[in-house]
Amino acid sequence: MAKVLLPLHEIIGIPIADLVRAEMQAAQASMEFIENVGFQRDPKADRDDLGELRFVTFRYQYPDQSGKPVSHEVKVPLLSLMPLPLVQIARGEIELVARIEDVKKLALDSVVVARPPGKSETLVAERHEFIASVDGLTAMDDPKTKSAPRIRIKIEVKQSDLPAGFDSLLRKLDQNVVDKPK
Template sequence: MPAPDTRAVSELQQIPFAHLIGSPLKAAVEAQALAAQSTIEFIHKVGFKEKAEPTDLVFANPTQDADAGELRSVTFSYKKKDENDEPKTFSLTVPFLAITPIPYIRIDEMTIDFNAKLTDAVTRNTSSSFELGTEVKASYSAFWSPVKVDARVSATFNQKSSATENSQREYSMQIHVRAVQDEMPAGLSRMLDMLEQAIQETPATTPA
């Protein structure tokens, strides 16, 4: 089994995984909070009449209860037979919130994919040279004199080496977020049940 590359392990340890993973999670929590605030704003703007001085329903005065104001309804007329089996005009008043789908988005799943690719390439160049020098000298003074011979040998060996290192770093990160329409809170569901009871059908007055 080959030994792990200690340099690659060291570089991977220097990657701030806590920041890379924590930032998307924090963003998901903040997105969930914004979605909840958007639901409140939708209910306020669609379901209630606008006041003369519009205020933020949630953050206007955090020390007091929020006052949404008067319920907003839609009224329309139609004809049908009354209890005497005679055609008559009726009017129906229905709260907007009772006929409008309320967005309630929840983050159901979040997947973080992080890929790291480390590639190192080392190229070594080696060159060598060898030189050999020989010098022989001979001298004599007379035929009865001994011959003197001087020999000199010199050798030189040179070696040069160089290394070229190429490093490549590739990082990729993918975030998959899946949001769904969540079930309404118990309080909101009960409020809608009460709004259904507020639906009124009245006979329309016949103009003179």
């Protein structure tokens, strides 16, 4: 494979963007599961209308105060009985070595700069970026190439919190459990 030279921010950003895309696919699969298992959709309904909540019903006998068996019927939202596949990346670690191949001076018109109030000059006189290639992780320790400038980059990504909407949905599902004498 030919060596590809990229700005360092792209070398760092590409694997992070791939993690985000993976999360997006996982979220889509979770939503499809919730729609298909938890709801009965009317084929004529609007695309955003999930339809009616799907329930499971079961019956059992339970003795009343006198000991006589009484039939009970329980109606439970199916989603409340299923483990929701809310999969997220709990911890992602990306480690790479970037070999600095060049330093590129950026034109000021391509850089967002701050100007102090009432001043004509910018706070940034000029800006540079590294142009780099990805090296093997052992390249930092290789005595043959030790003099080449390299940067070891280690990025840790942590899991986000459960969306508030899911917590609210689970509480609503719990409130819809019905247990009544039949």
